[in-house]
Amino acid sequence: MAWLARSFGRPDYAPLTGADLEILIGSAELISKYPGTHLFREGDPALAAFLVESGDVEIYRGTGSTRRVVSRVGSGSVLGDIAMFGDGPYISSAQAVDRVRVFRFDKDKLLPELAKHPAICLRWLVAGLRQLEATQRRVIHLMHKTVLSQVADLLGEEADAKGEVRLSQITIATLLGVSRQSVNEALGRLRKQGAVETGYRQIRVTDPDRLETIATS
Amino acid sequence: MAWLARSFGRPDYAPLTGADLEILIGSAELISKYPGTHLFREGDPALAAFLVESGDVEIYRGTGSTRRVVSRVGSGSVLGDIAMFGDGPYISSAQAVDRVRVFRFDKDKLLPELAKHPAICLRWLVAGLRQLEATQRRVIHLMHKTVLSQVADLLGEEADAKGEVRLSQITIATLLGVSRQSVNEALGRLRKQGAVETGYRQIRVTDPDRLETIATS
DNA sequence: GGAAGAACGTCGTCGTGGCGACGGTTGATT
DNA sequence: AATCAACCGTCGCCACGACGACGTTCTTCC
Numbered sequence: 001m002a003w004l005a006r007s008f009g010r011p012d013y014a015p016l017t018g019a020d021l022e023i024l025i026g027s028a029e030l031i032s033k034y035p036g037t038h039l040f041r042e043g044d045p046a047l048a049a050f051l052v053e054s055g056d057v058e059i060y061r062g063t064g065s066t067r068r069v070v071s072r073v074g075s076g077s078v079l080g081d082i083a084m085f086g087d088g089p090y091i092s093s094a095q096a097v098d099r100v101r102v103f104r105f106d107k108d109k110l111l112p113e114l115a116k117h118p119a120i121c122l123r124w125l126v127a128g129l130r131q132l133e134a135t136q137r138r139v140i141h142l143m144h145k146t147v148l149s150q151v152a153d154l155l156g157e158e159a160d161a162k163g164e165v166r167l168s169q170i171t172i173a174t175l176l177g178v179s180r181q182s183v184n185e186a187l188g189r190l191r192k193q194g195a196v197e198t199g200y201r202q203i204r205v206t207d208p209d210r211l212e213t214i215a216t217s
Numbered sequence: 218m219a220w221l222a223r224s225f226g227r228p229d230y231a232p233l234t235g236a237d238l239e240i241l242i243g244s245a246e247l248i249s250k251y252p253g254t255h256l257f258r259e260g261d262p263a264l265a266a267f268l269v270e271s272g273d274v275e276i277y278r279g280t281g282s283t284r285r286v287v288s289r290v291g292s293g294s295v296l297g298d299i300a301m302f303g304d305g306p307y308i309s310s311a312q313a314v315d316r317v318r319v320f321r322f323d324k325d326k327l328l329p330e331l332a333k334h335p336a337i338c339l340r341w342l343v344a345g346l347r348q349l350e351a352t353q354r355r356v357i358h359l360m361h362k363t364v365l366s367q368v369a370d371l372l373g374e375e376a377d378a379k380g381e382v383r384l385s386q387i388t389i390a391t392l393l394g395v396s397r398q399s400v401n402e403a404l405g406r407l408r409k410q411g412a413v414e415t416g417y418r419q420i421r422v423t424d425p426d427r428l429e430t431i432a433t434s
Numbered sequence: 435g436g437a438a439g440a441a442c443g444t445c446g447t448c449g450t451g452g453c454g455a456c457g458g459t460t461g462a463t464t
Numbered sequence: 465a466a467t468c469a470a471c472c473g474t475c476g477c478c479a480c481g482a483c484g485a486c487g488t489t490c491t492t493c494c
């Protein structure tokens with residue numbers, strides 16, 4: 001379902017610099033959330049945007065059996081701004097996965113402040129539009145590609161410094177919007193080609209270059 | 218290729234109101250283009266954004282054999298702002314199809330003006346983010362849907378007041394990123410169900426409600 | 435009015451990927 | 465140590481749609 005996966009979470013979406021933050025600090029509130037608690041829920045009126053200071057936050061859509069994790073974002077990411085600026089309800093839910101500290105920007109405090117500092121407003125605009133363009137471009141890239149290259153692409157982006165990815169095949173399948181079986185088959189091929197090693201809930205990238213080649217098939 | 222088709226052209230993307238325009242009129246220039254001339258070309262440095270005043274403009278990507286029309290937009294649409302704000306080159310080309318009048322906003326004149334009027338800046342931001350969200354939502358909707366519902370959806374949106382759509386099957390296929398044969402088959406089924414009548418380079422929607430039902434299958 | 439080109443209708447073949455099923459393996463819980 | 469749930473690996477079947485091919489019909493331009 002969520003091909004856009006990481007586009008939705010927008011982990012690289014950071015419209016605010018340190019200097020901006022200093023200016024805005026007056027209209028923000030640094031709050032702390034325990035694991036499992038919600039920053040906001042899908043459908044709630046969007047009264048605030050959030051900037052993650054530390055910890056990880058899980059973005060998901062739907063509830064119960066239709067619950068789908070869309071992304072997991074960390075420090076520096078901005079959440080909920082689309083809904084807040086757009087005057088609509090939140091379009092996804094955000095839940096803390098561990099101890100999380102976030103800045104909360106209340107809408108009625110933030111908007112006047114933005115009006116006073118057009119430069120920040122402009123930067124936010126630029127970041128938003130850049131994201132729009134990146135999303136379009138990425139979707140075009142991913143779209144009619146084979147599951148194999150999609151998986152390769154995701155592994156390349158999701159791997160940490162040691163080349164490890166700790167995701168179950170089901171999670172990967174959900175993120176890419178394909179079936180678990182297809183992911184399994186793709187991983188099998190990657191393994192046969194020597195690009196990765198697989199284990200329980202864990203994948204190790206052994207040949208990033210080959211992975212990259214396959215991703216751009 | 219261009220599943221995003223109309224999202225790219227963003228025909229409903231109108232961040233500027235009449236009042237805004239009056240304020241910005243000083244930094245804009247109303248220019249006129251003959252049919253076939255270009256507003257800008259893919260790859261050119263993005264020094265200006267455009268607001269269509271009258272006439273139609275064709276958006277395409279690629280050149281020569283890879284040229285693909287991505288959208289056709291008319292009065293009220295804004296072009297080139299993503300590239301201009303993002304400091305990159307234009308990501309598509311824009312060509313006048315008939316006599317066209319557009320406002321040209323030069324970057325170095327517009328930016329200072331926006332800094333003076335944060336309200337307009339904010340409105341642009343909101344419009345941009347809204348578009349981002351709409352694109353994501355739309356892609357998710359369209360993506361793994363059957364060709365039948367994609368065609369139905371497109372016809373519903375593209376039909377004019379008389380319910381007519383003047384597009385060849387090849388054009389529709391390109392816009393949706395599917396094969397002509399599949400479009401033909403889908404149209405055949407729609408015809409059999411009495412939702413449309415088909416002719417040479419032309420389709421008449423006879424039952425919009427049924428079309429809508431099929432589109433959201 | 436005739437020729438060339440574009441668009442339409444239809445067929446068969448083939449690859450990709452979704453889905454259900456089932457057994458084996460790993461990790462967690464007590 | 466036993467038990468249970470989650471996860472992995474694999475198989476077969478089936479639907480959707482891409483692609484090539486071919487004949488027909490409609491436009492357009494001499």
